[in-house]
Amino acid sequence: MRKLSVLYKEQKQQVLMPDNRGYFGRFGGRFVPETLMPALEELTEVYDRIKEDKTFHSELNDLLKNYAGRETPLYYARRLSESLGGARIFLKREDLTHTGAHKINNALGQVLLALKMGKTRIIAETGAGQHGVATATAAALMGLECVVYMGSLDIERQALNVTRMKMLGATVVPVNDGSCSLKDSVNAAIRDWVTNVKNTHYIIGSVIGPHPYPLIVRDFQSVIGKEARKQMLEQAKKLPDVAMACVGAGSNAIGLFHAFLDDPVRLIGVEAAGYGLDTGRHAASLCEGSPGVLHGAMLYLLQDENGQITEAHSIAAGLDYPGVGPEHGMLKDTNRVTYVSVTDREAVKGFMDLARMEGIIPALESAHAIAYLGKFAGTMTREETILVCLSGRGDKDVSQVSDYLEINQVN
């Protein structure tokens, strides 16, 4: 591991901003119907302006602190570290934010952005329901109308979050197309946006979609890495040797990684291998996919030889998406981040391990990152440290996991 650290020091500084057409290397851009292009131009202009706007940032920071509960703790997971017998593991506790996942960071930022643009209606897609809950929450806070599109399969497996969204005053629209999961709910949200673009802001929940979304969502999520970097220096007195996060479409991972891109820190993104990469039923777009255009951007995605998008699979609804944000594509191409994967089964084991050893029930998404620790933390020394983004809490997943344990007789 040390050798790698030295290597990274010698690497060129990373590209931190997309070009003016919204490209990170060969990924990104804007592939949307003309109806939406003016809205994206407006969004880019407004975002460029508020980036320098101190009032906007103090408003947002106030909400993040006093409403969402930031900064989130950095927690040294002693028993988990000791059980793996190697590096010391630190968890960045995004699960402790209001609404229970990192998604609130972006939802609050984008709702403020919508207000600046004079939009009165908010729409969102959601997979696990965490982004839907965060958006419904932020919309309730600002008194805005909110419609959330959610695949019917996800509505079934994340029933708790559906109830939460409804209680928060949002309308949850079931999507019955295609795989009835996250990909299809993005299609439905884009169709709504094309129809109602004049009064509606679409809050995309991850670092995907046409420019400037991947940039906006990354900026709002980068608070994760900024805080964690400072906290590591305080608690461990040095930067982590490794920083890792689960990767579905990639927002919590980008949020964590961004602060470390120019540091000698090894970065690992953990994708969902579903039933196993060799079964073809997975959501590992970076490990197994190829470049193409989905939901308005060029990115790594899962597709067949005719360019049809194939269905992803993951036990974690939030990772069940056949593409991954453009910036991740660039970070893969430049080898700055290593992308790996763990199966449903391994993720469930990670979920249980964290619950039993640390008294923390993680989201199934985050459990993928926990599960991958088992593959290498033991080969490191106690002087070394691993920073893991614990992106969300697992209340939403408990019934699904107990069903899984019963059927598969794990543990």
Added chain:
Amino acid sequence: MVSKITSGFEKASKANRAAYIPFIMGGFPNKGTFVSLLKTLDDGGADIIEVGIPFSDPLADGPTIQKAGQIALEQGANLVNIIQTLREEDLPLRAPLVLMSYWNPILRMGIEKFGSETKASNVSGVIIPDLPPEEAGQWIEIAETYGIDTIFMVAPTTTATRLESIVNLSKGFVYVVSMTGVTGSSLVVGQELLDTIANVKRISSLPVAVGFGVSNPDQAASLSKVADGVIVGSALIKKCLESPDGMAAIKAVSDLSLGIVERLGKSQAAGHA
């Protein structure tokens, strides 16, 4: 070289009517009926025929065209074999063909190959709903090499600056999207649409065709007074979806087409004002 598509509009214009541009989905409801539908439309007064390429994630389309695309995909239709069908079948179509495809299937095929193959299949133009001018540079060069017209869309939200560059890049005709929405929504011909058409006409001599939501002869008639062409898609597909079999679908499409073509006359339409 005069574009075959432009000639399609000229033919209609000489007959003192707006061009009829039906849209059908390649490979829908199956390969055989698709080919018959092409011939039916060609015989039934189509001036230009739009053929859709089915895609798993058609984000500009409403439920009707989504459904047709899904059925076509289940039938095994894809960009490669639809282009092949257009070449192999005995199709001496009078009407020029325009392919409408989302960008990813084209990318996957390879844009150079897409250019040469569509040309070889006698395709005159392409519409790519998720490829705005900003991303189209490389494709336009290839399209020009093969003499394929790329038709860009103008939307109700399009700004003046964008309008100019879109219209200047368009070949064959300019596709005016009638409303903010997906295909198959219900259309009301209002002032905003009339203004958009007028704005395009002010800066370009290209024909203007209006699409999205044109579902019956009355709407076609009112559009024919202001546009050079009328695109009808979801309404035809809906007729097919409602038909018990291929024969019935062909008859329903033929009847609706005749009803529309009858009402596209410019002078006759004035009487209905």
